[in-house]
Amino acid sequence: VLDLELVLDEAEGYAFLRSRPQPEEGEGPRLPRLVARRPLSFPVSLLLALLRKKLAEFDAGGGDTRLVLARDEVVELLRVFLHEGSNEARLIDQIDFYLGKVVDLGFVRRLKVQSGQTATFEVRRILKSFVDAQWLAEFDQRLAAYRSLLAGEGGEAGKGTNSMTSTKRAQSKAAPDE
Template identity: 45%
Template sequence: MLARLLVEPLYREDGALWETLRAERETVAHYFRQLGQELVIDEGEGYAFLRQIEPEGGERVPRVGRRQPLGYTATLLLVCLREELARFDAAPGDSTRLVLTRPQIRELAGQFLRESNNQVRDIRALDTALRRIEELGFVRAFGAAESDTFEVMRILKARFGPAELEDVKQKLIRHAAERGA
């Protein structure tokens, strides 16, 4: 369980791992605190992940993992999915899972991408970005592999809170303006 948390979030659906984490919450939190990581568990949404502790006063704590920039298309896709998740949560319904098909995801992000004359390249770029955010655990394949359907993971809400979301949106707007100029 400890090694898995270093790599990816844990979810309620992980069954025994989730229950072990809940039972050993304090021990696990103490262990990761020694590594400069904060254990974040959201019981209501059903996920847990690690966040780098940022100490006060400019003290540097070595990072356990490397930060890797996502790139414009992947960031845009995350912002679109985060806003879609907010709309989904605000709408009345029985389902707690936001499930989208690949074409729906392409359409969400495609409306914010500049038109080009190479549609195949554009689709390939969106699919590459989708694979990247799937590797990072923000979406998960849902149903049969050939169905091309993805569940938007709720951890996206924790990683992109309202303030961070607005900040990223402003950066995307500036970046788009620079590209268009």
């Protein structure tokens, strides 16, 4: 009736509601969405992919069922991929903002800490259903497109710099002769 389906994973211990696929035009009436879709920013998507990878590594190691990461560990995961400027505190604040977005989405839970301790986060198992193989493949395609875009801009920028440098050299060599 509500056009929602229940996804239940008893082994992992979670359940959620998902909108059923919309019918193609001409097949039937299109109903309004009850669950809103929101695009994720690049850093949030990247953080989800990195946390999913960390969860897979943790599961492969066996042992405990809860993956708990300190804030510093999450910062180190993302630091490699984000543009590092001269302001370290600003970078950490940005990562905290992205981590807050992931907490709001429900994929990570803040754990209570006593004063003076580092903030810790539990990666929830529901992340496995959101970041599946198809999602990671689409994310890899977007990263490849992003890399090629950056390589295209970098290549032209490099050409312009080389021609400017050679022009300046030619001008400096010509100046003493005048």
